[in-house]
Amino acid sequence: MAEAYYAYWVQRDYALAEGLLARVLARSPEHAEAWLARGFVARRDGRFEDALRALRRALEVDPVNREGLIDLGHTLSVLGHFDESAAILDQATRLGADVGGQWIHYWLLRGDPERAWAAVDGRAQQSWLTYPYRAALATRDPERIALSLSPSLWPEELHSPPGYSEAYALAQAEALLMAGQRELAMVSLRAIEARLQALDAPYPGGWSHNGHYWPCDLPGLLGDLDGVIAAERDYLENAPRDVYASAEVRLALAAALARAGDAERALGHLEAIAELLGPAHYLRFSIDPGLDTIRAHPRYLGLKAAYERSVAEQES
Secondary structure, eight states: OOOHHIIISSSSHHHHHHHHHHHHHHHTTHHHHHHHHHHHHHHHHTHHHOOOOOOOOHHHHHHTTTHHHHHHHHHHTTTHHHHHHHHHHHHHTTOOOOOTHHHHHHHHHTHHHHHHHOOSSSSOOOOGGHHHHHHHHHHHHHHHHHHTTTTTSSSSSSOOTTTOOTTHHHHHHHHHTTTTTTHHHHHHHHHHHHHHHHSSSOTTHHHOTTTOOOTTTHHHHHHHHHHHHHHHHHHHHHHHHTTTTHHHHHHHHOOOOOOOOOOHHHHHHHHHHHHHHOOOGHHHHHOOOOGGGGTSHHHHHHHHHHHHHHHHHHOO
């Protein structure tokens, strides 16, 4: 198991990790942790049906494994299986799991910012630090956005979490842009830019799947198209393979490109997400403020039409 985790987390060698986990399960077929890990490996490798089978098998072996329930619920929601995901998350909640940001994320994926905001029930934790803020931003409500940035929801000790020194400052600047206070926002963004440029490693978190921001976010908010394209190139050429996380990163790239004025490149990322995870991901696009400038574009309307067709097919 230790070798498998090393291959998965450190080497990002999913084939090696899969082989090691197969050895574990050949010796101990009821090893729930190995089944969970197998699901995680398959998920990052983009083998989503294999991931679901492994996560479900882990829960057959250990039905009250709260981590397994949360991960299965999360995976199902990302893949657009919303009803099954909600049932799993309900089960985890009944077992006393700290579902926390999972419900916020679930309702954002369903394109329902009101229910995402209603799921905010206390101070954020580091693993889902920006979720209350993202929910508030999606509602476009200034009072909620201000509350999401207050110590009651964003603890002061987490304003600069490890690897993401400007998490809170970037959120504040984006909130200013949303409020129409562009001059104040630009002053803040330039100050962030100066602080990052002074660091030897301005983005130590890189393109991590659980990042609180990515290298494209600042240039996007600044409207710096060259900077966004440079970040996009870095992601496409250098980021470790992580198919599962690619949707969140590509959504951030799409928003940054849209804000910087390149609708075509932005839509390329949205289309890639919809192709990978299904047309239901349009719901997430539909509430993201960063995409407001491209909503009338024919390719964006094509994503909307594809989603509506998929709903009609499911209902027929």
